[in-house]
Amino acid sequence: MLRPLLLAVALSTLLPGISFAATAPVAVSANAATTSLHRFFDEEWERGLREYPENATANGDTRFNDRWTDQSLDAIHKREAEDRDALARLKAIDRNALSEADRLNYDVYLWDLQRTVERQRFNEWQRPLTQRGGVQTADEIVELMEFRTVKDYEDWLKRLDALPTVLTQTEALMREGVKAGNTPSHVLMERVPAQIRAQLVDDVTKSRFYQPFLKFPDTVPEADRARLRARASELIRQRVIPAYREFATFFDTEYLPKTRTSIAAVDLPDGKAYYDFLAGYFTTTDLTADQIHEIGLKEVARIRGEMEKVKAEVGFKGTMQEFFQYLRTDPRFFKKTPDELFEAYQAVAKRIDPELVKVFRTIPRLPYGVRPIPAASAPDTTTAYYQPGASDGSRAGYYYVNLYKPETRPTWEMVPLSLHEAVPGHHFQFARGLEMQEAPMFRRTAYFVAYGEGWGLYAERLGYDMGLYDDPYDRMGQLAYDMWRAVRLVVDTGMHAKGWSRDRAIEYFMDNSPKTRQDVVNEIDRYISWPGQALGYKIGQMKISELRERSARELGDRFDLRDYDDAVLETGSVPLSVLEKHIDEWIAARKQAPAAAKAR
Known part of the structure; x- marks a missing residue:
């Protein structure tokens, strides 16, 4: 999960239906169109930094460190008008005259702007803070x-x-x-x-x-x-x-x-349309709330079966609920102090680092560190989050971990959590994006939830390929985290579209996951305050995993997991439909390449 400060202003997810079919360039106007597009991107990037100084700070741009975002009604309405004007200016650029790469950039920005303008009618500015920040x-x-x-x-x-x-x-x-x-x-x-x-x-x-x-x-x-x-x-x-x-x-x-x-x-106000919008926005699909709910129920059942196998492996004789309670309460799974917990997180991060070469050829240059979540917000926020590094490389990325009440932070969750939030999860995703030197800044720093969080959840499963789940309790941690995201599909749609109460959502979560009640309550409250966002994780992971299976099936002995993982990250953060098109083209290219070219 990204740090909440960034989420308010980061480029986020788009709706499906983007067409990336190639069109013949118009040579006579290509230079003018390309120049106009790149100037537009530069101007809009600058406007974003100027209008949202906190975002500039997060990107390592210190020019606006003496101010805050103007939250007056006049300023808000002015920014909304500027977004509408930007949409009109972008549409005036001749897309057919652009290169293939710039047509992709154009379409991504167009759909993001369209969604930004559509979102204006919901007046989210009338709810300027949540329990997680403000x-x-x-x-x-x-x-x-x-x-x-x-x-x-x-x-x-x-x-x-x-x-x-x-x-x-x-x-x-x-x-x-x-x-x-x-x-x-x-x-x-x-x-x-x-x-x-x-x-x-x-x-x-x-x-x-x-x-x-x-x-x-x-x-x-x-x-x-x-x-x-x-x-x-x-x-x-x-x-x-x-x-x-x-x-x-x-x-x-x-x-x-x-x-x-x-x-x-x-x-x-206009709540059904609002939730429908958010479901599409965060998943980059046209799935309905009912469809997402059913996907969640099926995933919960599947993962539950895998948990039963681990319970049998460790010789636990009780029910699954009794096993969950054992995992939540046995002292062997907990550190006694915040300092001990922090040291354990640092040790897990260092354990992961040397294994990355098993699943990647490209290791990003930007380093990362581990930090505690600030004590004031720790009681009301989630288990961990990631803060991307500065876009100019002047600040490393940071993996923030929650040290509040260490007796509620089990050690069996540390490996999957670190794989997701640090490496090769969010840190790889954002650091690799910043290395796309030829792309405009909005592409290099983009954050589409279905891609970004889908990648983080997929990264948790890469722990098997890296040899990190030799302990069955760590495997149970991975399954618990997979279940956590499957449960989200059920409870988010349940609460926001199907009439579920908060208590029902909490109990469903507790019935299907060994996460502690402290975490579960914070998670449920997060879904209440941030409708639809939690849907992107599992939907994105399932697509990335599906594409991996497709690649392995079609490429046979030409498939190399290191190349596949690199291929997923080399697009930067994009809608799932764009990622699928890219991987299909990557498969086709690998099939045509000489056999010796499969190893780079």
């Missing part, structure tokens, strides 16, 4: 900022000075949501007051916003440090904390009582 956790952007120069610190001071405005703007959006009946579920918003209160410290130096001033690098002159600390203390004491105190009062007394009791997306 203005109440604005300090977490520090994780993405480099503090090396005086200007870096002064940029942060300007962000601190502007933060009360962001809080005021957010409050205004929430008021609009209340008027429109477009609010988050009450059960989720009950988690937020504690997150806001975490910002109300008595000692300024304990504020998470003050963190960069606790230790300066040698590159910041001693003469500047006292001034910077004093200004930070002043801003946090006189502006930031009072603004959060006012926001807390508004949230507790006005907003929380007016949030909706329903959990279903279909109960939002």
Whole structure:
């Protein structure tokens, strides 16, 4: 899973039906069309960085580190108008005059823009925060900022000075949501007051916003440090904390009582159309909620059968529910302290690294590290997530792990989780994308959920090919994680389209997975706050696995898993239909190549 900060502004998934049939280029206008398209991509990339400064920060572009996204109604409507204008400008470019590569770039951007414009009617800006993040956790952007120069610190001071405005703007959006009946579920918003209160410290130096001033690098002159600390203390004491105190009062007394009791997306304004949109958006298919629900039920049954085999292998004599309870509670599967848990995650990551050559020929150059999820948000977020590296290579990728309540974090989940979030999962996917030097930036940093999370889930199963599942309990962990994503298909559609209650979804999850209740409740609440997103994982994994089986069947002894895995990643993040077309062409090319060419 990607870090929530990025998900708000990253290029995401598209609808199916994109046609990539070759068309004859028009030589006389090819140069003009190509120039126009590339200029359009450059201008839109720049607009995205300028309009969403947090995204620029995440990409390692420091030019806008002194500001936040303008969340005023005027700014939101202006951005929506600019998106509509961008769509018209893109359509005015002669697609037939482009090269094959640029036709693909054109079509990908066109469909993303079309979906962005279509999405405007749902007014998601009226729900500007969730229990997993928002203005109440604005300090977490520090994780993405480099503090090396005086200007870096002064940029942060300007962000601190502007933060009360962001809080005021957010409050205004929430008021609009209340008027429109477009609010988050009450059960989720009950988690937020504690997150806001975490910002109300008595000692300024304990504020998470003050963190960069606790230790300066040698590159910041001693003469500047006292001034910077004093200004930070002043801003946090006189502006930031009072603004959060006012926001807390508004949230507790006005907003929380007016949030909706329903959990279903279909109960939002124009809710059925909204959930239908999200299901297609996140899966890049035209599957209906009912079809996805049935796929999930079948996968749950299949994986359950595999779990029974592992239970028999380890000699456990009880029922599956008793086996799940054993996996959730036996001390052998848990570390005693957050530090021990963190060290174990680091050890698993190092164990994976040397085995990657068994399943890849191409290893990306960008490194990655392991970090704990910030303590303030850890109780309300998932087991782990990945933060991509900076697009210019100035910041490594990071695998964030949840150390909250180590007694709820079983060791049997560490191998599949690390394969998914770090290598060869999300880190390989994003690092390889950044190495597509000839592609426009939006393609190099793209994130389509069905492809990206499908790849992460597929990467968990690569652990078998890498020899990492020699312990049956680690294999049970892989099955548990596969089951986790199959269950998502059932409970997400169940809650948002079929009338399931939150409790029913939690119990279904617990009945079919050994994950702990702490994780299960957080997961279910995530699906409530982020409808449809969880559908992309299993649908994407099933397509990538299907294409692998097709490749092996058609290529026979010419099939090499290393080449297949490289071929999947070399497209960058794309809709599943585009990936399938690419792999079919790759198969055809391998069939025609001389036998000796199968090994590169």
